[in-house]
Amino acid sequence: MNLEKPDYGTKSAFIAIVGRPNVGKSSLLNALLGEKIAIVSNKPQTTRTRITGVLTRGETQLVFIDTPGLHKPRTKLSEYMVKQVTDSVADVDAAILVVEPEGEIRKAEQELLASFRAQGIPAILAINKIDTLDAKEKLMAQILLYTQAFDFDAVVPISALKGDGVRDLLEELEKFAEPSPFFFDADTLTDQPERVIVAEIVREKLLRSLYDEIPHGTAVAVERMKEREGQDILDIEVQIYCERESHKGMIIGKGGEMLKKIGTQSRQDIERFLNCKVNLQCWVKVREDWRNRENIIKSFGYN
Numbered sequence: 636m637n638l639e640k641p642d643y644g645t646k647s648a649f650i651a652i653v654g655r656p657n658v659g660k661s662s663l664l665n666a667l668l669g670e671k672i673a674i675v676s677n678k679p680q681t682t683r684t685r686i687t688g689v690l691t692r693g694e695t696q697l698v699f700i701d702t703p704g705l706h707k708p709r710t711k712l713s714e715y716m717v718k719q720v721t722d723s724v725a726d727v728d729a730a731i732l733v734v735e736p737e738g739e740i741r742k743a744e745q746e747l748l749a750s751f752r753a754q755g756i757p758a759i760l761a762i763n764k765i766d767t768l769d770a771k772e773k774l775m776a777q778i779l780l781y782t783q784a785f786d787f788d789a790v791v792p793i794s795a796l797k798g799d800g801v802r803d804l805l806e807e808l809e810k811f812a813e814p815s816p817f818f819f820d821a822d823t824l825t826d827q828p829e830r831v832i833v834a835e836i837v838r839e840k841l842l843r844s845l846y847d848e849i850p851h852g853t854a855v856a857v858e859r860m861k862e863r864e865g866q867d868i869l870d871i872e873v874q875i876y877c878e879r880e881s882h883k884g885m886i887i888g889k890g891g892e893m894l895k896k897i898g899t900q901s902r903q904d905i906e907r908f909l910n911c912k913v914n915l916q917c918w919v920k921v922r923e924d925w926r927n928r929e930n931i932i933k934s935f936g937y938n
């Protein structure tokens with residue numbers, strides 16, 4: 636019996652990007668790929684589902700899984716989000732734990748480290764946002780704190796925003812690649828359909844423009860996406876769902892100003908992403924307490 640692995644000529648690894656909300660996981664995914672495929676905002680719980688990003692360089696393919704920030708679930712939607720994290724960790728060859736450059740180890744991180752240990756998953760510690768650090772000592776203290784809690788394969792200080800350290804991180808990640816066929820075509824960037832990315836772009840603008848619970852209670856669905864006959868223009872209709880009539884009022888804004896701003900910003904990003912002219916129409920509907928209604932959550936694609 637030949638126990639040696641066949642020589643595929645290619646190598647690959649599945650790598651989960653995990654951590655607390657708002658530490659910069661999606662920013663890191665985008666920085667690793669050199670393309671923006673995951674939305675980013677300064678509000679926690681921006682990412683709601685797993686996002687696959689594929690980076691193929693030469694004979695090596697790294698498949699990244701960006702995940703929602705690990706937090707204590709308070710709604711059915713956030714239960715779904717947290718399950719995305721635990722399922723992802725169970726499925727990968729390695730993980731990147733993304734953390735802030737200062738502060739304590741939190742419970743969510745301890746839980747993640749415990750799951751790495753239980754499943755024998757090797758991990759790299761990425762200390763993000765080093766561009767915000769004023770003193771080197773803080774970084775040293777953070778490295779000490781986390782390396783005492785877990786035996787990381789490597790520790791890499793990074794700035795996902797500025798790109799610092801991302802190349803060093805990639806070098807470390809490539810070490811996890813094992814001989815195997817490619818799981819995606821070499822030119823694949825993500826498994827997200829265009830419609831999903833378009834909806835996510837609109838949700839990003841909602842997160843960036845609105846406050847308190849309002850953006851967290853929104854969901855976006857693309858109802859129609861069709862090229863206008865004989866013209867180089869794409870007509871897109873998008874439905875924004877929110878939880879209350881009062882939220883709907885805030886999203887539309889005085890004289891429709893807010894919705895207009897969100898629409899314009901979304902259209903510009905969608906045009907850049909799809910590389911064509913877009914006519915975008917946004918509508919707002921109320922679905923009361925949808926974050927606790929399983930059928931609606933599923934119909935929004937969170938299943």
Ligand SMILES: Nc1nc2c(ncn2[C@@H]2O[C@H](COP(=O)(O)OP(=O)(O)OP(=O)(O)O)[C@@H](O)[C@H]2O)c(=O)[nH]1
Nearest residue numbers: 656657658659660661662680681682704794795796
């Ligand atoms: N200064 C600085 N800000 C960063 C850096 N990386 C991310 N951010 C900011 O941190 C905030 C959160 O970034 P995200 O990438 O959405 O964080 P996340 O971990 O994916 O958040 P969730 O999806 O909510 O869990 C955004 O405002 C980013 O611009 C960095 O290296 N430096």
Ligand SMILES: [Mg+2]
Nearest residue numbers: 660661681682
């Ligand atoms: Mg995210």
